[in-house]
Amino acid sequence: MSWRPIVEGLGEAVRLIVAGDRVVLEITLRSLQTASYATLLAAVVGLPLSVFISMREFPGRRALRFFFNAMVGVPTVTLGLLLFTLFSRSGPLGGLQLLYTVPGMAVGQAALILPIMVSFVVSAIESKETELRDLVRTLGATEMDTSIAIVREAFSGVSLALVSSFNRAFAELGIATMLGANISGVTRVLTTAIALETSKGELGLSFALSFILLIVVLGLNYVINRLRGGGT
Amino acid sequence: MTVLYDLDRVSKHYGYVRALHDVSIAIEEGENLGVVGQSGAGKTTLLRILSGLEEPTVGSVSFRGGRLDASTRLSLRRCATMIFQSPLFLRGDVFTNVAYGLRLRKTPDDEVKALVAEALDRVRLGGYEDRPARRLSGGEQQRVALARALVLDPEVLLIDEPTSNLDAANAKVISAIIEDERRGRTVVVSTHDLDLIKRLTDRTVFIEGGRVTEDGAPGELVSITRLSENVFTGVSRVVEGVAQVDVGNVVVRAAVDRTGRATIHVKPEDIIVSLDRIETSARNQFMGTVVGVESLNNLVLLRIDVGETFTVQVTNRSFREMGLNVGRRVYISFKASSVIVL
Numbered sequence: 171m172s173w174r175p176i177v178e179g180l181g182e183a184v185r186l187i188v189a190g191d192r193v194v195l196e197i198t199l200r201s202l203q204t205a206s207y208a209t210l211l212a213a214v215v216g217l218p219l220s221v222f223i224s225m226r227e228f229p230g231r232r233a234l235r236f237f238f239n240a241m242v243g244v245p246t247v248t249l250g251l252l253l254f255t256l257f258s259r260s261g262p263l264g265g266l267q268l269l270y271t272v273p274g275m276a277v278g279q280a281a282l283i284l285p286i287m288v289s290f291v292v293s294a295i296e297s298k299e300t301e302l303r304d305l306v307r308t309l310g311a312t313e314m315d316t317s318i319a320i321v322r323e324a325f326s327g328v329s330l331a332l333v334s335s336f337n338r339a340f341a342e343l344g345i346a347t348m349l350g351a352n353i354s355g356v357t358r359v360l361t362t363a364i365a366l367e368t369s370k371g372e373l374g375l376s377f378a379l380s381f382i383l384l385i386v387v388l389g390l391n392y393v394i395n396r397l398r399g400g401g402t
Numbered sequence: 403m404t405v406l407y408d409l410d411r412v413s414k415h416y417g418y419v420r421a422l423h424d425v426s427i428a429i430e431e432g433e434n435l436g437v438v439g440q441s442g443a444g445k446t447t448l449l450r451i452l453s454g455l456e457e458p459t460v461g462s463v464s465f466r467g468g469r470l471d472a473s474t475r476l477s478l479r480r481c482a483t484m485i486f487q488s489p490l491f492l493r494g495d496v497f498t499n500v501a502y503g504l505r506l507r508k509t510p511d512d513e514v515k516a517l518v519a520e521a522l523d524r525v526r527l528g529g530y531e532d533r534p535a536r537r538l539s540g541g542e543q544q545r546v547a548l549a550r551a552l553v554l555d556p557e558v559l560l561i562d563e564p565t566s567n568l569d570a571a572n573a574k575v576i577s578a579i580i581e582d583e584r585r586g587r588t589v590v591v592s593t594h595d596l597d598l599i600k601r602l603t604d605r606t607v608f609i610e611g612g613r614v615t616e617d618g619a620p621g622e623l624v625s626i627t628r629l630s631e632n633v634f635t636g637v638s639r640v641v642e643g644v645a646q647v648d649v650g651n652v653v654v655r656a657a658v659d660r661t662g663r664a665t666i667h668v669k670p671e672d673i674i675v676s677l678d679r680i681e682t683s684a685r686n687q688f689m690g691t692v693v694g695v696e697s698l699n700n701l702v703l704l705r706i707d708v709g710e711t712f713t714v715q716v717t718n719r720s721f722r723e724m725g726l727n728v729g730r731r732v733y734i735s736f737k738a739s740s741v742i743v744l
Contacts, residue, residue, distance in 0.1 A: 301490055304455050308484040309503035309550065312476060319502075323493055 179377020
Protein backbone atom coordinates (compact mmCIF):
# COMPACT_ATOMS: atom_id res chain seq x y z
CA MET A 171 0.00 0.00 0.00
CA SER A 172 1.47 3.35 -0.90
CA TRP A 173 0.59 6.95 -0.30
CA ARG A 174 0.30 7.54 -4.03
CA PRO A 175 -3.50 7.57 -4.34
CA ILE A 176 -3.77 10.25 -1.64
CA VAL A 177 -1.10 12.47 -3.20
CA GLU A 178 -2.51 11.97 -6.66
CA GLY A 179 -6.00 12.61 -5.32
CA LEU A 180 -4.92 15.90 -3.82
CA GLY A 181 -3.36 16.97 -7.10
CA GLU A 182 -6.43 15.79 -9.00
CA ALA A 183 -8.73 17.70 -6.64
CA VAL A 184 -6.81 20.92 -7.24
CA ARG A 185 -6.86 20.28 -10.99
CA LEU A 186 -10.60 19.57 -11.04
CA ILE A 187 -11.36 22.67 -9.00
CA VAL A 188 -9.11 24.96 -11.03
CA ALA A 189 -10.44 23.55 -14.31
CA GLY A 190 -13.99 23.89 -13.02
CA ASP A 191 -14.85 20.37 -14.15
CA ARG A 192 -18.49 20.34 -15.18
CA VAL A 193 -19.37 16.92 -13.81
CA VAL A 194 -17.67 17.52 -10.48
CA LEU A 195 -19.37 20.89 -10.18
CA GLU A 196 -22.70 19.32 -10.99
CA ILE A 197 -22.51 16.57 -8.38
CA THR A 198 -21.12 18.97 -5.75
CA LEU A 199 -24.03 21.31 -6.32
CA ARG A 200 -26.45 18.39 -6.17
CA SER A 201 -24.97 17.34 -2.83
CA LEU A 202 -25.38 20.87 -1.52
CA GLN A 203 -28.91 21.09 -2.87
CA THR A 204 -30.01 17.78 -1.37
CA ALA A 205 -28.48 18.49 2.04
CA SER A 206 -29.96 22.02 2.06
CA TYR A 207 -33.46 20.75 1.32
CA ALA A 208 -33.02 18.09 3.99
CA THR A 209 -31.85 20.61 6.60
CA LEU A 210 -34.65 23.01 5.74
CA LEU A 211 -37.26 20.27 5.97
CA ALA A 212 -35.84 18.94 9.24
CA ALA A 213 -35.74 22.48 10.68
CA VAL A 214 -39.34 23.24 9.75
CA VAL A 215 -40.47 20.15 11.62
CA GLY A 216 -37.70 19.96 14.23
CA LEU A 217 -37.48 23.48 15.66
CA PRO A 218 -41.11 23.87 16.76
CA LEU A 219 -41.05 20.28 17.96
CA SER A 220 -37.93 20.99 20.05
CA VAL A 221 -39.44 24.09 21.62
CA PHE A 222 -42.51 22.07 22.47
CA ILE A 223 -40.54 19.16 23.96
CA SER A 224 -38.21 21.33 26.01
CA MET A 225 -40.62 23.88 27.39
CA ARG A 226 -43.93 22.11 27.89
CA GLU A 227 -44.87 19.38 30.28
CA PHE A 228 -46.96 16.62 28.70
CA PRO A 229 -47.32 12.88 29.12
CA GLY A 230 -44.79 10.96 27.05
CA ARG A 231 -42.33 13.85 26.99
CA ARG A 232 -39.51 11.76 28.40
CA ALA A 233 -40.24 8.89 26.06
CA LEU A 234 -40.17 11.27 23.11
CA ARG A 235 -36.83 12.70 24.23
CA PHE A 236 -35.44 9.22 24.65
CA PHE A 237 -36.68 8.25 21.19
CA PHE A 238 -34.94 11.19 19.50
CA ASN A 239 -31.74 10.70 21.46
CA ALA A 240 -31.63 7.03 20.52
CA MET A 241 -32.41 7.73 16.86
CA VAL A 242 -29.30 9.91 16.56
CA GLY A 243 -27.37 6.70 16.12
CA VAL A 244 -29.62 4.99 13.58
CA PRO A 245 -27.62 3.32 10.76
CA THR A 246 -28.20 5.14 7.50
CA VAL A 247 -28.69 1.93 5.51
CA THR A 248 -31.40 0.76 7.88
CA LEU A 249 -33.27 4.02 7.57
CA GLY A 250 -32.58 3.98 3.83
CA LEU A 251 -34.00 0.49 3.53
CA LEU A 252 -37.12 1.44 5.46
CA LEU A 253 -37.71 4.51 3.32
CA PHE A 254 -36.91 2.56 0.15
CA THR A 255 -39.71 0.16 1.05
CA LEU A 256 -42.09 3.03 1.78
CA PHE A 257 -41.21 4.94 -1.39
CA SER A 258 -41.00 2.01 -3.80
CA ARG A 259 -43.66 1.87 -6.50
CA SER A 260 -45.74 -0.71 -4.65
CA GLY A 261 -44.97 0.75 -1.19
CA PRO A 262 -47.42 2.78 0.94
CA LEU A 263 -45.92 6.09 -0.24
CA GLY A 264 -45.14 4.93 -3.78
CA GLY A 265 -47.68 7.37 -5.19
CA LEU A 266 -45.46 10.31 -4.24
CA GLN A 267 -42.88 9.11 -6.81
CA LEU A 268 -39.97 10.13 -4.58
CA LEU A 269 -37.73 7.18 -5.30
CA TYR A 270 -34.61 8.02 -7.33
CA THR A 271 -35.19 11.78 -7.13
CA VAL A 272 -33.39 14.61 -5.32
CA PRO A 273 -36.48 15.45 -3.22
CA GLY A 274 -36.68 11.75 -2.30
CA MET A 275 -33.09 11.75 -1.06
CA ALA A 276 -33.74 15.02 0.78
CA VAL A 277 -36.76 13.56 2.57
CA GLY A 278 -34.66 10.54 3.58
CA GLN A 279 -31.82 12.69 4.86
CA ALA A 280 -34.31 14.91 6.70
CA ALA A 281 -35.58 11.83 8.52
CA LEU A 282 -31.97 10.96 9.33
CA ILE A 283 -31.03 14.38 10.76
CA LEU A 284 -34.28 15.22 12.50
CA PRO A 285 -33.21 13.36 15.69
CA ILE A 286 -29.86 15.17 15.69
CA MET A 287 -31.55 18.50 15.36
CA VAL A 288 -34.17 17.80 18.01
CA SER A 289 -31.64 16.41 20.52
CA PHE A 290 -29.26 19.34 20.09
CA VAL A 291 -31.92 22.02 20.20
CA VAL A 292 -33.77 20.48 23.14
CA SER A 293 -30.62 20.30 25.24
CA ALA A 294 -29.59 23.83 24.19
CA ILE A 295 -32.95 25.21 25.23
CA GLU A 296 -33.11 23.23 28.45
CA SER A 297 -29.68 24.36 29.58
CA LYS A 298 -30.67 27.97 28.99
CA GLU A 299 -34.06 27.45 30.52
CA THR A 300 -32.94 26.34 33.96
CA GLU A 301 -30.38 29.11 33.94
CA LEU A 302 -32.39 32.06 32.75
CA ARG A 303 -36.02 31.28 33.41
CA ASP A 304 -36.01 32.79 36.91
CA LEU A 305 -33.98 35.79 35.81
CA VAL A 306 -36.37 36.89 33.09
CA ARG A 307 -39.40 36.09 35.24
CA THR A 308 -38.25 38.19 38.16
CA LEU A 309 -37.66 41.04 35.73
CA GLY A 310 -41.35 40.79 34.86
CA ALA A 311 -41.57 38.38 31.92
CA THR A 312 -44.84 36.61 31.10
CA GLU A 313 -44.75 32.94 30.08
CA MET A 314 -44.63 34.03 26.43
CA ASP A 315 -41.79 36.53 27.04
CA THR A 316 -39.90 33.80 28.88
CA SER A 317 -40.15 31.35 25.96
CA ILE A 318 -39.01 33.99 23.48
CA ALA A 319 -36.06 35.03 25.63
CA ILE A 320 -34.91 31.45 26.14
CA VAL A 321 -35.08 30.46 22.47
CA ARG A 322 -33.16 33.62 21.62
CA GLU A 323 -30.53 32.77 24.22
CA ALA A 324 -30.24 29.26 22.83
CA PHE A 325 -29.34 30.69 19.39
CA SER A 326 -25.81 29.41 19.56
CA GLY A 327 -26.96 25.86 20.27
CA VAL A 328 -29.62 26.08 17.58
CA SER A 329 -27.15 27.18 14.93
CA LEU A 330 -24.80 24.39 15.98
CA ALA A 331 -27.68 21.95 15.55
CA LEU A 332 -28.39 23.27 12.05
CA VAL A 333 -24.76 23.00 10.99
CA SER A 334 -24.28 19.53 12.43
CA SER A 335 -27.45 18.34 10.76
CA PHE A 336 -26.41 19.79 7.44
CA ASN A 337 -22.98 18.16 7.70
CA ARG A 338 -24.51 14.82 8.48
CA ALA A 339 -26.85 15.01 5.49
CA PHE A 340 -24.09 16.27 3.21
CA ALA A 341 -21.67 13.50 4.14
CA GLU A 342 -23.95 10.47 4.45
CA LEU A 343 -23.90 7.66 1.91
CA GLY A 344 -26.48 5.03 2.88
CA ILE A 345 -29.66 6.95 2.19
CA ALA A 346 -28.31 8.59 -0.97
CA THR A 347 -27.47 5.14 -2.27
CA MET A 348 -30.73 3.43 -1.30
CA LEU A 349 -33.07 6.23 -2.35
CA GLY A 350 -31.02 7.83 -5.13
CA ALA A 351 -29.21 4.81 -6.60
CA ASN A 352 -26.41 7.03 -7.91
CA ILE A 353 -27.99 7.75 -11.29
CA SER A 354 -25.56 9.85 -13.31
CA GLY A 355 -26.87 13.34 -13.91
CA VAL A 356 -29.99 12.72 -11.81
CA THR A 357 -29.16 11.59 -8.28
CA ARG A 358 -25.38 11.23 -8.27
CA VAL A 359 -23.94 13.16 -5.33
CA LEU A 360 -20.41 13.41 -3.92
CA THR A 361 -20.64 10.47 -1.55
CA THR A 362 -22.21 8.06 -4.03
CA ALA A 363 -19.70 9.12 -6.69
CA ILE A 364 -16.83 8.44 -4.26
CA ALA A 365 -18.21 4.97 -3.52
CA LEU A 366 -18.56 4.25 -7.24
CA GLU A 367 -15.06 5.45 -8.20
CA THR A 368 -13.54 3.49 -5.34
CA SER A 369 -15.26 0.29 -6.44
CA LYS A 370 -13.94 0.93 -9.96
CA GLY A 371 -10.43 1.22 -8.52
CA GLU A 372 -10.15 4.92 -9.38
CA LEU A 373 -8.67 5.83 -6.01
CA GLY A 374 -7.20 9.11 -7.27
CA LEU A 375 -10.57 10.43 -8.39
CA SER A 376 -12.18 9.12 -5.19
CA PHE A 377 -9.73 11.07 -3.09
CA ALA A 378 -10.19 14.13 -5.27
CA LEU A 379 -13.95 14.03 -4.66
CA SER A 380 -13.35 13.37 -0.96
CA PHE A 381 -11.13 16.42 -0.70
CA ILE A 382 -13.78 18.53 -2.38
CA LEU A 383 -16.33 17.20 0.10
CA LEU A 384 -14.03 18.05 2.98
CA ILE A 385 -13.32 21.53 1.60
CA VAL A 386 -17.04 22.27 1.38
CA VAL A 387 -17.68 21.00 4.93
CA LEU A 388 -14.73 22.85 6.43
CA GLY A 389 -15.44 26.05 4.48
CA LEU A 390 -19.06 26.05 5.54
CA ASN A 391 -18.22 25.41 9.17
CA TYR A 392 -15.66 28.18 9.11
CA VAL A 393 -18.20 30.68 7.80
CA ILE A 394 -20.87 29.61 10.31
CA ASN A 395 -18.37 29.75 13.15
CA ARG A 396 -17.44 33.30 12.23
CA LEU A 397 -21.10 34.26 12.22
CA ARG A 398 -21.71 32.56 15.57
CA GLY A 399 -18.63 34.12 17.10
CA GLY A 400 -20.31 37.54 17.13
CA GLY A 401 -23.12 36.28 19.31
CA THR A 402 -21.30 34.98 22.36
CA MET B 403 -47.36 51.01 58.75
CA THR B 404 -49.15 48.63 56.46
CA VAL B 405 -48.36 44.98 56.16
CA LEU B 406 -46.94 44.18 52.72
CA TYR B 407 -46.28 40.47 52.96
CA ASP B 408 -48.04 38.05 55.21
CA LEU B 409 -46.75 34.48 55.21
CA ASP B 410 -49.01 32.06 57.01
CA ARG B 411 -47.54 28.68 57.91
CA VAL B 412 -45.58 28.42 54.69
CA SER B 413 -43.72 25.23 53.84
CA LYS B 414 -41.85 24.44 50.66
CA HIS B 415 -40.82 20.94 49.70
CA TYR B 416 -38.65 19.93 46.79
CA GLY B 417 -39.31 16.23 46.48
CA TYR B 418 -38.35 14.88 49.88
CA VAL B 419 -36.35 17.95 50.85
CA ARG B 420 -38.09 20.37 53.15
CA ALA B 421 -36.55 23.70 52.23
CA LEU B 422 -38.92 25.72 54.40
CA HIS B 423 -41.03 24.49 57.23
CA ASP B 424 -43.99 26.21 58.81
CA VAL B 425 -42.77 29.78 58.39
CA SER B 426 -45.10 32.56 59.48
CA ILE B 427 -43.77 36.08 59.19
CA ALA B 428 -45.15 39.46 58.24
CA ILE B 429 -43.12 42.12 56.48
CA GLU B 430 -44.20 45.74 56.64
CA GLU B 431 -44.04 48.22 53.85
CA GLY B 432 -40.66 49.98 53.81
CA GLU B 433 -39.13 47.49 56.21
CA ASN B 434 -35.55 46.33 55.71
CA LEU B 435 -35.41 42.72 56.71
CA GLY B 436 -32.28 40.61 57.04
CA VAL B 437 -32.28 36.85 56.60
CA VAL B 438 -29.42 34.96 58.21
CA GLY B 439 -28.63 31.28 58.48
CA GLN B 440 -26.33 28.51 57.36
CA SER B 441 -26.00 27.67 53.72
CA GLY B 442 -28.89 25.38 52.84
CA ALA B 443 -31.05 26.63 55.69
CA GLY B 444 -33.77 27.94 53.38
CA LYS B 445 -32.83 31.59 52.90
CA THR B 446 -32.95 31.48 49.12
CA THR B 447 -36.23 29.56 49.14
CA LEU B 448 -37.81 32.22 51.36
CA LEU B 449 -36.68 34.95 48.95
CA ARG B 450 -37.93 33.00 45.96
CA ILE B 451 -41.35 32.72 47.54
CA LEU B 452 -41.40 36.45 48.33
CA SER B 453 -40.42 37.18 44.72
CA GLY B 454 -43.29 35.17 43.26
CA LEU B 455 -40.92 32.77 41.50
CA GLU B 456 -42.01 29.90 43.69
CA GLU B 457 -45.27 28.95 45.27
CA PRO B 458 -45.43 27.37 48.69
CA THR B 459 -46.25 23.67 48.95
CA VAL B 460 -48.30 24.35 52.07
CA GLY B 461 -49.59 27.59 53.56
CA SER B 462 -50.44 30.92 52.03
CA VAL B 463 -48.68 34.11 51.05
CA SER B 464 -50.53 37.41 50.92
CA PHE B 465 -49.21 40.53 49.27
CA ARG B 466 -50.99 43.78 50.15
CA GLY B 467 -53.76 41.76 51.72
CA GLY B 468 -54.45 39.71 48.58
CA ARG B 469 -53.68 36.03 48.63
CA LEU B 470 -51.19 35.10 45.93
CA ASP B 471 -52.11 32.58 43.28
CA ALA B 472 -50.98 31.74 39.77
CA SER B 473 -52.80 34.71 38.27
CA THR B 474 -51.56 37.37 40.71
CA ARG B 475 -47.98 36.14 40.87
CA LEU B 476 -47.03 37.93 37.64
CA SER B 477 -48.18 41.27 39.04
CA LEU B 478 -46.13 40.57 42.17
CA ARG B 479 -43.08 39.89 39.99
CA ARG B 480 -43.67 43.24 38.30
CA CYS B 481 -43.18 45.08 41.59
CA ALA B 482 -40.82 42.78 43.49
CA THR B 483 -37.48 42.05 41.87
CA MET B 484 -35.01 39.44 43.02
CA ILE B 485 -31.26 39.71 42.64
CA PHE B 486 -29.61 36.31 42.58
CA GLN B 487 -26.48 35.24 44.36
CA SER B 488 -24.56 34.62 41.15
CA PRO B 489 -25.53 37.12 38.52
CA LEU B 490 -26.66 35.75 35.16
CA PHE B 491 -26.82 37.67 31.95
CA LEU B 492 -28.66 37.62 28.70
CA ARG B 493 -26.51 37.63 25.60
CA GLY B 494 -25.21 41.02 24.62
CA ASP B 495 -24.03 44.18 26.25
CA VAL B 496 -24.79 45.80 29.58
CA PHE B 497 -27.41 48.04 27.99
CA THR B 498 -29.41 45.09 26.61
CA ASN B 499 -29.40 43.51 30.04
CA VAL B 500 -30.36 46.55 32.05
CA ALA B 501 -33.00 47.56 29.49
CA TYR B 502 -34.62 44.11 29.40
CA GLY B 503 -37.19 44.67 32.17
CA LEU B 504 -38.10 48.10 30.79
CA ARG B 505 -38.64 46.61 27.32
CA LEU B 506 -41.01 44.04 28.83
CA ARG B 507 -42.93 46.94 30.33
CA LYS B 508 -43.06 48.64 26.90
CA THR B 509 -41.20 51.74 28.08
CA PRO B 510 -40.55 54.15 25.15
CA ASP B 511 -37.05 53.95 23.64
CA ASP B 512 -35.75 57.40 24.59
CA GLU B 513 -36.93 56.90 28.15
CA VAL B 514 -35.21 53.49 28.30
CA LYS B 515 -31.91 55.09 27.32
CA ALA B 516 -32.11 57.74 30.02
CA LEU B 517 -33.25 55.30 32.72
CA VAL B 518 -30.49 52.81 31.93
CA ALA B 519 -27.84 55.54 32.05
CA GLU B 520 -29.19 56.72 35.39
CA ALA B 521 -29.30 53.21 36.87
CA LEU B 522 -25.70 52.57 35.82
CA ASP B 523 -24.68 55.83 37.46
CA ARG B 524 -26.34 54.69 40.66
CA VAL B 525 -24.21 51.54 40.75
CA ARG B 526 -21.10 53.59 39.85
CA LEU B 527 -20.81 52.08 36.38
CA GLY B 528 -21.71 55.13 34.28
CA GLY B 529 -20.82 54.68 30.61
CA TYR B 530 -20.69 50.87 30.75
CA GLU B 531 -23.62 50.47 28.32
CA ASP B 532 -21.60 48.95 25.46
CA ARG B 533 -19.51 46.50 27.48
CA PRO B 534 -20.24 42.81 26.95
CA ALA B 535 -22.01 41.87 30.19
CA ARG B 536 -20.59 38.38 30.54
CA ARG B 537 -17.01 39.59 30.38
CA LEU B 538 -17.22 41.99 33.31
CA SER B 539 -15.46 41.24 36.58
CA GLY B 540 -17.43 39.59 39.40
CA GLY B 541 -17.96 42.85 41.26
CA GLU B 542 -19.06 44.68 38.12
CA GLN B 543 -21.44 41.86 37.23
CA GLN B 544 -23.09 42.05 40.63
CA ARG B 545 -23.48 45.82 40.19
CA VAL B 546 -25.01 45.42 36.72
CA ALA B 547 -27.40 42.88 38.24
CA LEU B 548 -28.35 45.52 40.82
CA ALA B 549 -28.79 48.17 38.12
CA ARG B 550 -31.00 45.78 36.13
CA ALA B 551 -33.33 45.59 39.13
CA LEU B 552 -33.06 49.24 40.22
CA VAL B 553 -33.90 50.55 36.76
CA LEU B 554 -37.39 49.12 37.25
CA ASP B 555 -37.75 51.09 40.48
CA PRO B 556 -39.35 48.09 42.19
CA GLU B 557 -41.29 48.49 45.42
CA VAL B 558 -39.57 45.44 46.82
CA LEU B 559 -35.95 44.39 46.38
CA LEU B 560 -35.07 40.82 47.29
CA ILE B 561 -31.32 40.41 47.44
CA ASP B 562 -29.78 36.97 47.85
CA GLU B 563 -26.27 36.97 49.32
CA PRO B 564 -25.09 40.02 47.41
CA THR B 565 -21.53 39.95 48.69
CA SER B 566 -20.74 36.30 49.24
CA ASN B 567 -18.99 35.77 45.91
CA LEU B 568 -17.00 38.99 46.14
CA ASP B 569 -13.75 40.15 47.65
CA ALA B 570 -13.83 42.69 50.47
CA ALA B 571 -13.37 45.78 48.30
CA ASN B 572 -16.20 44.88 45.94
CA ALA B 573 -18.40 43.78 48.81
CA LYS B 574 -18.00 47.25 50.32
CA VAL B 575 -19.14 48.97 47.13
CA ILE B 576 -22.17 46.69 46.86
CA SER B 577 -23.10 47.29 50.50
CA ALA B 578 -22.86 51.03 50.01
CA ILE B 579 -25.11 50.89 46.96
CA ILE B 580 -27.68 48.78 48.78
CA GLU B 581 -27.58 51.18 51.70
CA ASP B 582 -28.37 54.10 49.37
CA GLU B 583 -31.12 52.29 47.54
CA ARG B 584 -33.00 50.80 50.45
CA ARG B 585 -34.56 54.12 51.48
CA GLY B 586 -38.25 54.25 50.73
CA ARG B 587 -38.25 50.64 49.64
CA THR B 588 -38.97 47.28 51.16
CA VAL B 589 -35.74 45.31 51.10
CA VAL B 590 -35.18 41.71 52.10
CA VAL B 591 -31.54 40.72 52.06
CA SER B 592 -30.09 37.33 52.85
CA THR B 593 -26.47 37.43 53.85
CA HIS B 594 -23.91 36.30 56.38
CA ASP B 595 -22.19 39.65 56.27
CA LEU B 596 -23.08 40.76 59.80
CA ASP B 597 -21.85 44.29 59.19
CA LEU B 598 -24.25 44.61 56.30
CA ILE B 599 -27.08 43.21 58.43
CA LYS B 600 -26.43 45.60 61.29
CA ARG B 601 -26.08 48.68 59.13
CA LEU B 602 -28.91 47.84 56.80
CA THR B 603 -31.70 46.15 58.62
CA ASP B 604 -34.02 47.01 61.46
CA ARG B 605 -35.05 43.42 61.84
CA THR B 606 -33.48 40.09 61.08
CA VAL B 607 -34.78 36.55 61.02
CA PHE B 608 -32.52 33.61 61.65
CA ILE B 609 -33.35 30.46 59.69
CA GLU B 610 -32.21 27.03 60.68
CA GLY B 611 -33.28 23.84 58.92
CA GLY B 612 -36.07 25.62 57.10
CA ARG B 613 -37.58 27.14 60.25
CA VAL B 614 -37.43 30.69 61.52
CA THR B 615 -35.78 30.24 64.90
CA GLU B 616 -35.27 33.88 65.86
CA ASP B 617 -36.82 37.15 64.80
CA GLY B 618 -35.82 40.56 66.09
CA ALA B 619 -33.40 43.48 65.94
CA PRO B 620 -30.09 42.20 64.58
CA GLY B 621 -28.19 43.33 67.68
CA GLU B 622 -30.41 41.24 69.94
CA LEU B 623 -30.31 37.93 68.12
CA VAL B 624 -28.36 35.33 70.03
CA SER B 625 -27.66 33.35 66.87
CA ILE B 626 -26.15 36.42 65.28
CA THR B 627 -23.96 37.36 68.23
CA ARG B 628 -22.73 33.81 68.23
CA LEU B 629 -21.95 34.14 64.56
CA SER B 630 -19.68 37.10 65.07
CA GLU B 631 -16.81 34.90 66.29
CA ASN B 632 -14.62 32.71 64.10
CA VAL B 633 -16.12 33.73 60.80
CA PHE B 634 -13.66 33.49 57.92
CA THR B 635 -14.07 33.90 54.20
CA GLY B 636 -11.85 32.21 51.69
CA VAL B 637 -11.63 30.04 48.66
CA SER B 638 -12.55 26.40 48.96
CA ARG B 639 -11.53 23.43 46.87
CA VAL B 640 -12.58 19.86 47.47
CA VAL B 641 -9.84 17.27 47.94
CA GLU B 642 -10.91 13.68 48.51
CA GLY B 643 -14.37 14.73 49.64
CA VAL B 644 -13.15 17.29 52.15
CA ALA B 645 -13.32 21.00 51.46
CA GLN B 646 -10.08 22.84 52.04
CA VAL B 647 -10.89 26.45 52.65
CA ASP B 648 -7.94 28.77 52.28
CA VAL B 649 -8.89 31.75 54.43
CA GLY B 650 -5.62 33.60 53.98
CA ASN B 651 -3.10 32.41 56.50
CA VAL B 652 -4.53 29.00 57.33
CA VAL B 653 -6.32 26.28 55.40
CA VAL B 654 -9.37 24.97 57.24
CA ARG B 655 -10.76 21.54 56.40
CA ALA B 656 -14.54 21.31 56.35
CA ALA B 657 -16.75 18.27 55.85
CA VAL B 658 -18.77 19.82 53.05
CA ASP B 659 -18.80 19.65 49.32
CA ARG B 660 -18.15 23.24 48.34
CA THR B 661 -15.83 24.85 45.84
CA GLY B 662 -15.27 28.51 45.22
CA ARG B 663 -15.72 31.33 47.70
CA ALA B 664 -17.04 30.20 51.05
CA THR B 665 -17.64 31.78 54.42
CA ILE B 666 -17.12 29.43 57.31
CA HIS B 667 -17.77 29.52 61.02
CA VAL B 668 -16.50 27.44 63.92
CA LYS B 669 -18.23 27.67 67.28
CA PRO B 670 -15.81 28.73 70.06
CA GLU B 671 -16.99 25.80 72.20
CA ASP B 672 -16.13 23.29 69.46
CA ILE B 673 -12.42 24.04 69.58
CA ILE B 674 -10.01 22.07 71.78
CA VAL B 675 -6.88 23.67 73.19
CA SER B 676 -3.82 21.58 73.98
CA LEU B 677 -0.28 22.36 75.03
CA ASP B 678 1.24 19.81 72.67
CA ARG B 679 0.37 18.44 69.27
CA ILE B 680 -2.11 15.63 69.90
CA GLU B 681 -3.02 12.49 67.99
CA THR B 682 -6.62 13.09 67.11
CA SER B 683 -9.26 12.40 64.50
CA ALA B 684 -9.88 16.15 64.23
CA ARG B 685 -8.88 17.19 60.73
CA ASN B 686 -7.88 20.68 61.82
CA GLN B 687 -4.93 21.29 64.11
CA PHE B 688 -2.95 24.52 64.19
CA MET B 689 -0.13 25.86 66.35
CA GLY B 690 -0.42 29.41 67.65
CA THR B 691 -0.06 31.85 70.47
CA VAL B 692 -2.58 33.10 72.99
CA VAL B 693 -3.03 36.80 72.28
CA GLY B 694 -6.03 37.61 74.42
CA VAL B 695 -7.90 36.37 77.46
CA GLU B 696 -11.42 37.40 78.40
CA SER B 697 -13.33 36.11 81.37
CA LEU B 698 -17.02 35.29 80.98
CA ASN B 699 -18.70 33.99 84.17
CA ASN B 700 -17.09 30.60 84.76
CA LEU B 701 -15.84 30.45 81.20
CA VAL B 702 -12.82 32.00 79.54
CA LEU B 703 -12.65 33.19 75.98
CA LEU B 704 -9.16 32.91 74.53
CA ARG B 705 -8.02 34.63 71.39
CA ILE B 706 -5.45 32.44 69.73
CA ASP B 707 -3.41 33.61 66.79
CA VAL B 708 -2.59 30.71 64.46
CA GLY B 709 -2.14 32.94 61.43
CA GLU B 710 -5.79 33.92 61.78
CA THR B 711 -7.20 34.71 65.19
CA PHE B 712 -9.63 32.13 66.57
CA THR B 713 -11.82 32.60 69.62
CA VAL B 714 -11.85 29.52 71.81
CA GLN B 715 -14.06 28.88 74.81
CA VAL B 716 -12.63 26.94 77.76
CA THR B 717 -13.73 26.52 81.36
CA ASN B 718 -12.12 28.50 84.14
CA ARG B 719 -10.69 25.30 85.53
CA SER B 720 -8.99 24.21 82.30
CA PHE B 721 -7.65 27.69 81.95
CA ARG B 722 -6.01 27.54 85.39
CA GLU B 723 -4.82 23.94 85.24
CA MET B 724 -3.22 24.31 81.83
CA GLY B 725 -1.49 27.49 82.88
CA LEU B 726 -2.78 29.32 79.86
CA ASN B 727 -1.96 32.98 79.46
CA VAL B 728 -1.09 35.61 76.91
CA GLY B 729 2.05 34.64 75.02
CA ARG B 730 1.62 30.94 75.71
CA ARG B 731 2.25 28.63 72.75
CA VAL B 732 -0.68 26.23 72.23
CA TYR B 733 -2.37 23.99 69.67
CA ILE B 734 -6.01 24.23 68.67
CA SER B 735 -7.96 21.35 67.15
CA PHE B 736 -11.45 21.02 65.75
CA LYS B 737 -13.27 18.50 63.59
CA ALA B 738 -13.96 19.12 59.91
CA SER B 739 -17.61 18.44 60.71
CA SER B 740 -17.65 21.29 63.26
CA VAL B 741 -16.99 23.74 60.47
CA ILE B 742 -20.23 25.38 59.40
CA VAL B 743 -20.50 26.85 55.93
CA LEU B 744 -22.62 29.98 55.94
